[in-house]
Amino acid sequence: MEDYISISTLNDFIFCPYSIYLHNVYMETDEGLYHATPQTKGRFAHKSSDMKTLSTRKSDIFNLPVYSERFHLMGKIDVYKSDKKLLIERKYQLKRIFQGQIYQLWAQMFCLREMGYEVESIAFYEISTNKMIPVDLPSEVEEQQFTAFIQNFHSYNPELPIEINENKCSHCIYCNLCDKTTIENVYS
Ligand code: SF4
Numbered sequence: 789m790e791d792y793i794s795i796s797t798l799n800d801f802i803f804c805p806y807s808i809y810l811h812n813v814y815m816e817t818d819e820g821l822y823h824a825t826p827q828t829k830g831r832f833a834h835k836s837s838d839m840k841t842l843s844t845r846k847s848d849i850f851n852l853p854v855y856s857e858r859f860h861l862m863g864k865i866d867v868y869k870s871d872k873k874l875l876i877e878r879k880y881q882l883k884r885i886f887q888g889q890i891y892q893l894w895a896q897m898f899c900l901r902e903m904g905y906e907v908e909s910i911a912f913y914e915i916s917t918n919k920m921i922p923v924d925l926p927s928e929v930e931e932q933q934f935t936a937f938i939q940n941f942h943s944y945n946p947e948l949p950i951e952i953n954e955n956k957c958s959h960c961i962y963c964n965l966c967d968k969t970t971i972e973n974v975y976s
Contacts, residue, residue, distance in 0.1 A: 792855065793941055795863030795895045799888030801941050803956065809946035810962040847871040854899035859938050865896045873908040875900060881916045885923075894926050894934055 800807050847870045855862040867876040877893050889912070897907045912921040926934060954971055957963050963973030 791942070792860050792862040793938065795854075795861055795892050795899070798891045798895060798937075798941070799886060801944075802886070802888035802891070804950070804953075804960060805941075805944050806946055806950050806966070806968055807960060807962050808941075808944070810965055814962070814965055845869075845871075852900075854896060854903060856895070856899040856902045858902060859895070859898060859935070860942065861895050861899060861938070863892075863896065863899070865900060867913075868900065868905065868907075870905070873906045875907050875910045876913050876920075877911075878913045878915055880914075882912055882914045882921065885912065885921070890923060891934060891937065893923055894930075895938075897925070 797808050797811065800811065849868040849870060850866070852865050852868060853862075854865050865875060866878050868874070869876070875893070875897055877889075877896065879889075882889075893910050893912070897910055900907050910923050910925065912923060913919070914921060950968060952969055954969075957966070957969045957971045958973055960966065960973060963969065963971060
């Protein structure tokens, strides 16, 4: 499955495609080198579903590994409520929902469907406010846009020049390791 994309990297790819290249280069190194506060909270959000403490209902499936041959995607879903055919992604805090986060949820949905699970609705669940935030299923046009996005990801060449956005770079967890900029990140 070497040429499979991890669903968890879709949002980062939109933020900056080069960050995915850096992630792959440094993934074997000490996490403390680049993990900053927002990511730490994000990982905390997943901890209780990893530990299956959210619910004891038999119809709820947690932390299921999923994949799609159609998109060459792989990852894990957070929570699938089979009685409601509802897919949920838990986040610690969602002040704003980014397109990449919606793509991650759609990606999980496409994977689940390809694996034979029925998904009729999808949502984020914000832990800090205990709030469920429903998300629209992709329209036909949006599915085409998603497909094109995944194709771009598969064909990305890190040697090509990229446009530097100083604000993004200063909030990028790979900033201190990035050879495309000399900006310091705000977490240092
Ligand atoms: S520091 Fe800037 S150029 Fe480098 S990976 Fe991060 S956002 Fe991209």
